Structures are given as structure tokens and as C-alpha cells.
Amino acid sequence: MSVLFIAALAASALPETNYDESKVPEYALPDALLTLDGSRVETAEAWRTKRRPELLRLFAEQMYGKTPSASLPVEYETLSVDENALDGAATRKQIRIHFSGGALHMDVLLFLPNGAPSPAPAFIGLNFGGNHTVHSDPGIRLPESPMRTGEPASEEERGKSAGRWQAETVVSRGYALATAYYGDIDPDMDDGFRNGVHPLFHGEGVPAADEWGSIGAWAWGLSRALDMLLSENSVAARVDGSRVAVLGHSRLGKTALWAGAQDERFALTISNNSGCGGAALSRRRFGETVARINTAFPHWFCGNFKRYNENENALPFDQHQLIALIAPRPAYVASAEEDRWADPRGEFLSAKHADSVYRLLGTDGMSAEEMPPLESPAMSRIGYHIRRGGHDVKAYDWARFLDFADKHLR
Ligand code: GTR
Numbered sequence: 184m185s186v187l188f189i190a191a192l193a194a195s196a197l198p199e200t201n202y203d204e205s206k207v208p209e210y211a212l213p214d215a216l217l218t219l220d221g222s223r224v225e226t227a228e229a230w231r232t233k234r235r236p237e238l239l240r241l242f243a244e245q246m247y248g249k250t251p252s253a254s255l256p257v258e259y260e261t262l263s264v265d266e267n268a269l270d271g272a273a274t275r276k277q278i279r280i281h282f283s284g285g286a287l288h289m290d291v292l293l294f295l296p297n298g299a300p301s302p303a304p305a306f307i308g309l310n311f312g313g314n315h316t317v318h319s320d321p322g323i324r325l326p327e328s329p330m331r332t333g334e335p336a337s338e339e340e341r342g343k344s345a346g347r348w349q350a351e352t353v354v355s356r357g358y359a360l361a362t363a364y365y366g367d368i369d370p371d372m373d374d375g376f377r378n379g380v381h382p383l384f385h386g387e388g389v390p391a392a393d394e395w396g397s398i399g400a401w402a403w404g405l406s407r408a409l410d411m412l413l414s415e416n417s418v419a420a421r422v423d424g425s426r427v428a429v430l431g432h433s434r435l436g437k438t439a440l441w442a443g444a445q446d447e448r449f450a451l452t453i454s455n456n457s458g459c460g461g462a463a464l465s466r467r468r469f470g471e472t473v474a475r476i477n478t479a480f481p482h483w484f485c486g487n488f489k490r491y492n493e494n495e496n497a498l499p500f501d502q503h504q505l506i507a508l509i510a511p512r513p514a515y516v517a518s519a520e521e522d523r524w525a526d527p528r529g530e531f532l533s534a535k536h537a538d539s540v541y542r543l544l545g546t547d548g549m550s551a552e553e554m555p556p557l558e559s560p561a562m563s564r565i566g567y568h569i570r571r572g573g574h575d576v577k578a579y580d581w582a583r584f585l586d587f588a589d590k591h592l593r
Contacts, residue, residue, distance in 0.1 A: 197474050198493070202523050210466035213500055215507045215540050227544050238508060239445065241499050246460075247441050248395035248485030250403050251384045255282045257407065259415045262290065265322055266297070273297055273354045276418065277314070277324060280411055283383050289367040290314060291408050292323060294350050295421045299357035302419070304426035304450075304592045306358055306584070307408055309365040309401055309435045312336075316344040317362055326364040328379075331371050347432065347576040356585050359422050361408060365435060368404035369397045373482040380404070392486030398434070398460070399485070402442035405429055409448055426450050426592045430584065432576045433525075434483065437461035444508035451591055453515045453584050456574050458525025460484065462516045462533045464502050465495045469526040502529075503536035506565065510537065511544040513591040515566035517580050520557060521573040528554060534567045541565060562590060 201207070216224040216234065224234045243249040260279040268275035273294040280289045292314040296303050310317055313326040319342030326336045353360045365371065369379030376382070376389050380400050390396065395403070413424040428451035431439030436457025443452025454462045459471035460483065474492035477484065491498050506514050516534040518527035531554045538548030541564050550563035558579065560568035566587045570579045 201469055207467050207469055210496065212503060212536055215504045230543055235508065238500060238504055242505060244393040244487060245499060246484055246488050248390060248399045249393055250395055250399055250445065255383055256284065257282055259411055263322060268294060268320060269351055269354055271297065275320065278411060278415060280407060286383055287380055289363050289404055290324060291361055291363045291411060292317065293418065294354050294360045296354045296357055296359060301421050302423035303357055303359045303421060304588065305361055305422045306353060306428045306430055307361040307405065308430040308439060309405065310344065310362050312340055312344055313364045314362060315341045317348045318342055318345050318350050326367060328366045329370055349578060349581040352581060361412065363408055365401050369400040371397060394485060396482050396484050398438050398441055398483050401438040402445065405442040406446045428453060428588055430455065432456055440505050444505055451513045451588060452509050455517045455576050455580055456519055456522050456525050462502055463526040463529035464532050465498060466501055467526060467529045468495060469529055470524040503533040506533055506537035507540035510540045511546045513564055515584060515587050518569040519573055520569055520571050527569050531567055534565050537565060562587060
């Protein structure tokens with residue numbers, strides 16, 4: 184039997200995808216403030232010292248996999264500087280982060296605003312197609328790591344995702360923009376963790392059932408890029424490391440949430456259409472489900488997460504608690520009307536049910552009681568919008584992310 188045939192069989196054995204709100208099963212969400220031993224967290228101190236570490240551990244061991252605590256040796260190499268990028272509005276820098284003496288590298292592309300006070304707040308996120316897809320600027324290098332197809336990156340793709348990054352707008356509003364290709368950290372393939380960062384920690388072996396998959400690796404990469412922003416002198420002079428927002432779309436939105444939850448140096452976290460395994464509540468089983476995502480993408484989460492295929496109620500948490508782990512730092516969740524696969528209502532409900540933790544920590548949480556209408560953003564400590572259209576990052580999304588960042592990082 185071919186591999187494709189087996190995969191199709193496995194997928195067809197799954198229940199039909201539900202897009203009917205009336206068929207969402209009844210469920211009880213685990214209480215973010217109730218610890219495993221049954222005691223209730225009543226103070227910010229108890230959240231910080233007891234419940235937050237407990238929840239982080241549960242998400243690591245049961246879902247994303249534990250991130251190695253050891254660090255790899257790094258070196259930073261400036262590949263290029265163009266002080267006159269974006270028609271003079273930005274300085275473009277490309278910095279290569281070498282890990283373990285060159286065993287792996289990640290190229291970070293930066294647009295630093297020329298006309299804004301320095302150091303500037305920044306957005307950082309991984310991209311799907313290589314840094315050269317983020318803008319048509321011919322000076323942006325192609326990645327050396329493979330694409331998801333296994334093919335090398337191509338010149339034809341230059342600038343094809345510029346709409347998803349809005350570099351001119353971001354810079355004109357006084358923010359720096361940093362991005363790296365996610366395949367530099369771990370190629371997005373179910374290949375037994377033979378490439379990318381995993382072998383640097385596991386050698387010939389594979390991660391154990393409670394150790395990181397690809398999302399964990401990508402989140403780790405975001406933290407390593409943040410290390411660079413904070414410590415590479417020429418960058419640190421222009422980027423304010425205490426005001427860095429991490430964002431991502433879709434699987435990289437799941438990644439941004441996990442990065443923001445683990446690494447408290449990220450001042451603000453944005454999930455765009457992250458859906459199942461990201462902002463959407465797993466227990467709703469609306470659109471993509473745990474079983475579907477684990478079948479289609481077995482390498483994204485840890486081995487233990489497969490225990491919850493069609494068994495969501497056994498999860499010791501749900502995704503509202505991932506957002507709660509970001510508290511009291513601001514978090515923003517963006518949905519799209521036609522992106523039903525990602526369950527927009529489930530994404531809103533996660534944002535809303537993180538509220539109790541924000542309030543315990545002394546900030547406001549989610550201002551909207553009900554899911555806001557189309558393109559009427561809720562802009563509290565937790566933000567949310569749903570826009571018209573499908574699964575994508577649009578100018579509308581960026582405009583709201585910038586408004587939200589202005590509110591919290593200025
Ligand atoms: C889909 C997957 C989603 C989402 C999306 C993406 O195929 O089912 O969970 O991550 O890919 O990343 O574009």
C-alpha cells in the first residue's frame with residue numbers, strides 16, 4: 184500500500200468535519216484558576232508560582248512537547264545592510280544566526296524605520312516561503328533550506344507574500360519588522376526529525392513522546408531571533424527589545440502563541456487565523472479537530488498529543504489557557520469569516536475565557552461579552568477581530584495589529 188493511500192484511509196476513517204454550530208458537542212472548559220490538586224488560585228502570586236508553571240508543563244508534555252533547556256552556541260553574521268530600503272523609509276539588514284558552529288543557520292530579515300525614534304518597537308514573525316517572498320526588494324536573499332515541496336526556493340516567488348507583511352505600512356507607523364523562514368529552523372515535513380534543529384539536540388535519536396515537534400522548534404527559533412534583537416549591538420541600538428510583538432498566521436499563529444506563552448520577553452502576542460492547536464478551543468470540534476491535525480501533520484505536536492484524537496475532553500487544558508499563559512501581557516486573536524476550518528467562534532471563546540486570569544493579574548481582559556460583529560474589533564488587554572474574507576493576512580489585519588500595538592506598546 185502506498186503511503187498516500189494509507190494517509191487517505193486514515194483521514195477517511197475520521198468523522199465528517201462539522202461546520203454546524205448546533206452540532207457542537209456540549210463541553211465543560213477546564214478552569215484556568217483551578218490547579219491539578221483541586222485548589223483555587225486566588226492571588227497573582229499563586230498564579231505566577233504555582234498555576235502558571237503547572238499549565239506550561241501540561242501544554243509542553245501533552246501538546247507542543249518540551250523545549251530543550253540547553254542552549255546552543257550562536258554567532259551572528261551580518262550578511263547585508265541597505266540604509267536606503269523601502270525608498271529610504273527603512274534600513275534593511277540581513278543577519279545570519281549560526282547555531283553550533285555552522286551546523287544550522289537562520290537568516291533574519293529586518294526592516295528598521297529610518298524616520299522614527301530609535302530604538303523602535305518591533306514585530307517579529309516567521310514566514311512560510313522564504314524572506315524573499317515578504318517584499319519584492321531584489322536584495323533579499325533566497326533561503327538555502329528547502330521549501331515544503333522539497334524543492335529549493337525560487338526567484339519567481341520574490342514578493343509574492345508582500346501583502347501578508349505590509350512592510351511599508353509597518354515602518355511608516357514607526358515599527359521595525361523582523362522575519363525569518365520557518366524552514367530554516369525545521370523543514371515542515373514529516374520526516375522523522377532528521378533535519379532542522381532537532382538533530383542538534385537529539386543526534387541520531389528522535390524526540391520522546393513529551394518532547395517538541397515542529398511547532399515547538401519554530402517557537403524556539405522565534406526566541407533565538409529575539410535573543411539576537413536584544414544582543415546584536417547594531418540591531419539592539421535600533422530595536423527596543425522590551426517592546427517586541429510576536430505574530431504568526433495559521434500554523435505559524437499556533438507557533439506565535441506557544442512562543443508568547445513560554446517566553447515572557449515577548450511583550451505582545453498576535454495569533455492570525457491559528458485555528459485548531461492555536462487559538463481555537465479543541466473541545467468544540469468545529470472545523471479542524473485534534474484527530475485531523477494529528478493525522479495530516481503528525482510532526483507538528485508531540486507524540487503524547489495523539490492520545491487526544493477524538494478524545495478532547497480528556498485534555499487537561501483547552502486553548503483559552505494558552506492565551507492565559509500570555510497574561511498579563513496583551514494578546515490579540517484575529518479570525519476570518521470564511522475561515523471556518525479554523526473555527527472563528529472557537530477562537531473568540533478562547534480569547535474571552537482567558538479573561539479571568541488577566542483580571543486576577545490586575546488588568547482588564549476581554550471587553551466583549553459576545554463575539555463582535557464583522558470588522559468591529561475588541562481592543563482591550565485581550566483583543567479580537569473577525570474580518571470579511573478567507574484564511575490569509577490582509578491589510579485590514581495589520582492595521583488592527585498596529586492599532587493594538589500603539590495602544591499597548593507606546
Ligand atoms: C492547514 C491546517 C491548519 C493550518 C493551515 C496553515 O492545512 O489544517 O491547521 O495550520 O494548514 O498553516 O496554513
